[in-house]
Amino acid sequence: MKIIFFGNTEFSNPTLEKCNASFDIVSVVTNSSKKMGRGRHFSDTPVKILADKLKINVIQVENLENKDFVQELKDLKPDLFVVVAYKILPKLLLNIPTMGAINLHSSLLPKYRGAAPIQRSILNHDKITGISTFLIEPKVDTGKILMQKECEISDNDNYGSLSSKLSNIGAQLIVESIEKYSRGDISPITQDEKLVTLAPKIKKEEHIIDWNQDLTTIDAQVKAFSPYPGAYTMIDGKRLKIFEAKMAKGVNYKEVGKIINLSKTCFEVTCLSGSLKVYEVQIEGKRRMSSKDFMIGISNLENVILG
Numbered sequence: 271m272k273i274i275f276f277g278n279t280e281f282s283n284p285t286l287e288k289c290n291a292s293f294d295i296v297s298v299v300t301n302s303s304k305k306m307g308r309g310r311h312f313s314d315t316p317v318k319i320l321a322d323k324l325k326i327n328v329i330q331v332e333n334l335e336n337k338d339f340v341q342e343l344k345d346l347k348p349d350l351f352v353v354v355a356y357k358i359l360p361k362l363l364l365n366i367p368t369m370g371a372i373n374l375h376s377s378l379l380p381k382y383r384g385a386a387p388i389q390r391s392i393l394n395h396d397k398i399t400g401i402s403t404f405l406i407e408p409k410v411d412t413g414k415i416l417m418q419k420e421c422e423i424s425d426n427d428n429y430g431s432l433s434s435k436l437s438n439i440g441a442q443l444i445v446e447s448i449e450k451y452s453r454g455d456i457s458p459i460t461q462d463e464k465l466v467t468l469a470p471k472i473k474k475e476e477h478i479i480d481w482n483q484d485l486t487t488i489d490a491q492v493k494a495f496s497p498y499p500g501a502y503t504m505i506d507g508k509r510l511k512i513f514e515a516k517m518a519k520g521v522n523y524k525e526v527g528k529i530i531n532l533s534k535t536c537f538e539v540t541c542l543s544g545s546l547k548v549y550e551v552q553i554e555g556k557r558r559m560s561s562k563d564f565m566i567g568i569s570n571l572e573n574v575i576l577g
Contacts, residue, residue: 277317282354284441371406380461383411384469392494401440403447414458428493481527485541503576514550
């Protein structure tokens with residue numbers, strides 16, 4: 271079976287590696303390398319870096335409707351497209367592979383259709399999420415489901431750790447899906463439109479911590495945006511991102527957003543329904559650091575009001 275793999279991010283790589291070990295990956299499609307950092311050096315996508323290591327042909331493209339690109343894919347005569355953490359494929363591409371295109375989505379569809387299913391599941395305090403493989407149709411995340419697998423969200427999970435778990439579960443699931451689908455052992459299931467929920471792209475304002483919110487809401491916000499891009503508050507006119515924190519319930523504070531209880535490893539911030547113990551931060555213009563180092567660098571933190 272000849273497969274063309276589409277992907278960009280680190281989330282895609284476990285699937286690329288598994289598929290390469292099981293099938294004939296004739297090419298990998300990924301975004302063009304971009305100039306990054308002060309030195310303006312070209313930076314490849316994680317998928318290109320892995321594909322080069324695996325010695326797989328790479329096609330870098332931005333315009334998916336470019337005639338030369340479309341013809342290049344046709345000339346490869348693929349049986350199947352596999353798409354993981356990539357762009358929306360236009361209809362003219364979906365008609366190229368003889369068996370269609372399979373996508374890996376990090377939710378139990380039809381729940382959390384959209385760009386941010388992992389963050390939304392954490393923000394909504396879900397205990398269970400999962401992975402779905404489905405046949406791509408022109409309308410986003412609406413195709414018939416091939417296979418699904420649940421994944422528990424632990425109290426210690428953040429966006430990074432949950433993404434890692436789901437990407438590894440998904441890598442195995444997509445290999446099983448391809449094998450069963452190619453043998454005709456799967457009857458694709460139409461999604462129930464009555465059960466649809468959406469996971470729209472995260473807006474910048476959703477990163478801002480409102481200390482008037484419930485403690486569990488703030489805790490989920492920190493986890494949903496760690497390790498990237500970081501939920502943040504303000505201190506002395508500078509942005510303070512919080513990457514690691516724990517809830518300390520028990521006291522309802524009248525004044526919220528106040529720094530209290532400085533210790534050797536953390537400081538606490540008051541909320542309506544308790545306090546948040548903060549262990550790792552990044553203040554604007556500085557590197558990410560432990561709260562211990564942060565407290566050494568800034569004096570008179572006790573009773574400072576954040577926000």
